[in-house]
Amino acid sequence: MSDQEWKGVLVFIEVTDGKVQEVGWELLGEAKKLASKINQNVQALIIGHDVEKFAKDAIAYGADVVYVVDDPGYKNYITKTYAKAFVEVVNKYKPDIALIGATNLGRDLSGAIATVLKAGLTADCTGLDIDDQSKKLLSTRPTFGGNIMATIFCQKGKPQMSTVRPKVMKMPEPDPKRQGHVIKESVPVDPKDLTVKILEYIPDSCLESVEIEHAKILVAGGRGCNTPAGLDKLKELAKLIGGELCGSRPLVEAGAITPDRQVGQTGKTVVPRVYIAVGISGAIQHLVGMQNSDCIIAINSDPNAPIFKVATVSIVGSWQAIVPAVIEELKKRMGRQ
Ligand SMILES: Cc1cc2nc3c(=O)[nH]c(=O)nc-3n(C[C@H](O)[C@H](O)[C@H](O)COP(=O)(O)OP(=O)(O)OC[C@H]3O[C@@H](n4cnc5c(N)ncnc54)[C@H](O)[C@@H]3O)c2cc1C
The missing domain is CATH 3.40.50.620 (HUPs)
Structure with missing residues (x-):
């Protein structure tokens, strides 16, 4: 033909x-x-x-x-x-x-x-x-x-x-x-x-409520904040601003987040209104999954981190110094203190 x-x-x-x-x-x-x-x-x-x-x-x-x-x-x-x-x-x-x-x-x-x-x-x-x-x-x-x-x-x-x-x-x-x-x-x-017979459809109870590709606000953690305290702060921030938690591959490998929350080449592609990247270096495999986000706020202690090349707002500093301060300020402005 x-x-x-x-x-x-x-x-x-x-x-x-x-x-x-x-x-x-x-x-x-x-x-x-x-x-x-x-x-x-x-x-x-x-x-x-x-x-x-x-x-x-x-x-x-x-x-x-x-x-x-x-x-x-x-x-x-x-x-x-x-x-x-x-x-x-x-x-x-x-x-x-x-x-x-x-x-x-x-x-x-x-x-x-x-x-x-x-x-x-x-x-x-x-x-x-x-x-x-x-x-x-x-x-x-x-x-x-x-x-x-x-x-x-x-x-x-x-x-x-x-x-x-x-x-x-x-x-x-x-x-x-x-x-x-x-x-x-x-x-x-x-x-x-019909080699497969579907008896019942049961949604995966391990999946968190909102799939990250549909979220308008994402708070993403990387290896730089992969401690229980760091993740707790990111979850608190996400909850406060109506966002969802996601992250880079090392967080999935460490079991800190589920694979459906991984952003990047072997994870998901996301285009939220706001993407807050904390302790993420900005490897190309991560960037391909988030670089088209409307507004990228990057927090990283290394001023030369590649993530800053795609960031709309670049904040150089440790998550320990920045994230709790942002949470406190937001709570004040929202009248939650
Ligand atoms: C085939 C292939 C596919 C891949 N697919 C993916 C993918 O889908 N998604 C993905 O994310 N990766 C993927 N990767 C892995 C990717 O190459 C990187 O290794 C990974 O993205 C790095 O994750 P990270 O930025 O969290 O960690 P790192 O590169 O280790 O960066 C950690 C960052 O945290 C900063 N930091 C350290 N301490 C602090 C602190 N206290 N406060 C603030 N910042 C701090 C450091 O300055 C550093 O920039 C893939 C790799 C390969 C080879």
Whole structure:
């Protein structure tokens, strides 16, 4: 099949527990930019049960065509059934590019699809573009421990596939007046593929209440304040200002915070209004996860710490001197003393 037959930029819209994962909307914004560079359309694919209602939102966020595979058989995510539906839609409509959010589900699904389609897949991209000459997708991602950025393109295999983590791409403004087509696809689930039976869904009780990627204010601790007293102060500060606690990898390795609270290349990407980094040096693997925050306040005893290069407000000093003083001052101003 010639390359010209593959057209359009397709975005997978993930629905979990009846809610759309916002990364789908973020990717539609990015898909619009890519599609305009190659004069192609933007397509969305929604798979699940009772999901057709999300098609109008997909159009508002930038899709020209929405393929919907809506069937009770897709109520729960099972790699085999979702991958089959995805592959069937791809083989029928032949999108040139397929973008998937790098959520747990997206990572699992994308690998399964790429293997069946024999397509090239670039995971965890931080930038997407189109090559001026070849018109191929350019997928940029950190590599070699985050020390260099690699731009990858697939010479063979279609669609060109990439996964992108939540919050890496900017959320587009939805336009409720946008028009588009909704195409319902019937891909019946083969009972033989229901190799997993979901008996009950129990949310992980270890997970703290708010996921850090949704928090507006984050207080992040690093190795420089990894003591019980240091963490207590960070928790107190976070509680006082309505924020969430997170941190660098050493804190996870020390068991001070859970892995879902790690920010960075092997953790989460966050874009809060305020990111307060305490005792964090600012290694590239940490910066890639937080450098797009609106306001970064860094507290570090080393005036040459790399974190200060990305900080909006730089405070040189020990957490022992700064954090308790900030807490006291905030309490005074909030009338809590
Ligand atoms: C493949 C790979 C993936 C990785 N992924 C991640 C990731 O996802 N997230 C991540 O965070 N890291 C990641 N890392 C690790 C990363 O390279 C750094 O080692 C890590 O981010 C350093 O954490 P830190 O800043 O807390 O500690 P350090 O680099 O040890 O910095 C501690 C800082 O605290 C300051 N300090 C010391 N005492 C005080 C005090 N009393 N008050 C104030 N400041 C003080 C010091 O000046 C120093 O700047 C990864 C590494 C690799 C190789």
